[in-house]
Amino acid sequence: MTDKNVLRPQLWKPRTVEETISVYADWADTYDKEVTERGYKTPARLADVLAKFADKQSLVLDFGCGTGISGAALKTLGFEHLHGTDITAEMLDKATASGLYEKTWLSTAGDMDFEQGSYEVIVAVGVVSLGAAPPETLSALIDKLGIGGYLAFSYNGPTLEDGSYVKALDDEIASGRVECLFRKNGPHLEDVGMNSDIIVLRRK
Numbered sequence: 001m002t003d004k005n006v007l008r009p010q011l012w013k014p015r016t017v018e019e020t021i022s023v024y025a026d027w028a029d030t031y032d033k034e035v036t037e038r039g040y041k042t043p044a045r046l047a048d049v050l051a052k053f054a055d056k057q058s059l060v061l062d063f064g065c066g067t068g069i070s071g072a073a074l075k076t077l078g079f080e081h082l083h084g085t086d087i088t089a090e091m092l093d094k095a096t097a098s099g100l101y102e103k104t105w106l107s108t109a110g111d112m113d114f115e116q117g118s119y120e121v122i123v124a125v126g127v128v129s130l131g132a133a134p135p136e137t138l139s140a141l142i143d144k145l146g147i148g149g150y151l152a153f154s155y156n157g158p159t160l161e162d163g164s165y166v167k168a169l170d171d172e173i174a175s176g177r178v179e180c181l182f183r184k185n186g187p188h189l190e191d192v193g194m195n196s197d198i199i200v201l202r203r204k
Contacts (some may be wrong), residue, residue: 008166017109020132021088024066028090031067039190042154043073043125046076046198049182050123050152051077053200057174058120058150063141065104074123075100083119109133110140117146122155126196128165131158135168142178145203151178156188156196169199176202 023032047070054060056078062071065084074082084101085094087109096104110166122145128137141151159165173180178201188196 002169017087020109025090028067028088028094031091032069032094034052035069035189036194037188040069041187041190042196042198043070044076045186045196046123046125046152046154047073047077047079049184049198049200050074050121050150051079053181053202054079054121054150054152056201057081059118060121061085061114061119062095062101062129063122063124064133065095065101066091066126069096070125071095071098071100075133079121087135104193112140112144114144116144118151119144119149120146121150121152124156125158128153129156129159130162130179132163135164136164138168141193142172142201147203150181150204151201151203152199154188154196154198157194160197172201178202179204 026140028187057080059081060074060079061084062074062084065071065086071082071084082101083103084095085105085107086095087107089106092104092106095101122141124141127133145151155165172178181202182200183197185195186199188194
């Protein structure tokens with residue numbers, strides 16, 4: 001029987017890109033089952049909030065889409081036009097096979113290989129976080145938004161505690177180039193007792 005209080009301990013620790021890819025490549029086949037067993041609520045929470053702000057006919061980029069759990073949550077809320085990208089081929093293969101996305105592609109860490117304004121909405125569920133993408137990824141994603149575009153993302157418990165990610169968010173809001181429309185803490189991995197912040201920004 002799986003111990004719900006144990007989740008891969010290396011997840012929320014700083015590591016190299018190569019180590020991150022290796023962790024998720026090894027996890028791809030059991031990822032959905034393991035996080036679902038632990039009450040993974042963040043994708044559904046984010047989709048529910050985003051639906052209150054963004055047009056459901058928007059072209060949405062699921063940045064760091066993983067196996068497609070976040071895409072499934074968006075589809076459930078009526079978002080029809082989804083593209084997905086991830087740096088781990090094994091995870092992306094699952095997302096592609098799900099049929100949720102009109103387009104998927106394998107990306108390289110640190111490369112935002114799409115044009116500014118090409119997506120009206122960018123989502124990043126559990127991506128800009130400790131042990132995954134660094135804090136400066138937030139600024140890079142905002143750079144890719146057109147005026148009025150939305151960025152919806154999450155910060156999990158360890159990421160909030162780290163401090164550098166919250167500073168990156170505070171700095172972006174203080175710069176005046178984005179408006180924070182929503183930020184609220186709630187269940188992330190409910191059965192483990194971990195929470196996350198859901199955040200929605202709009203580019204000015």
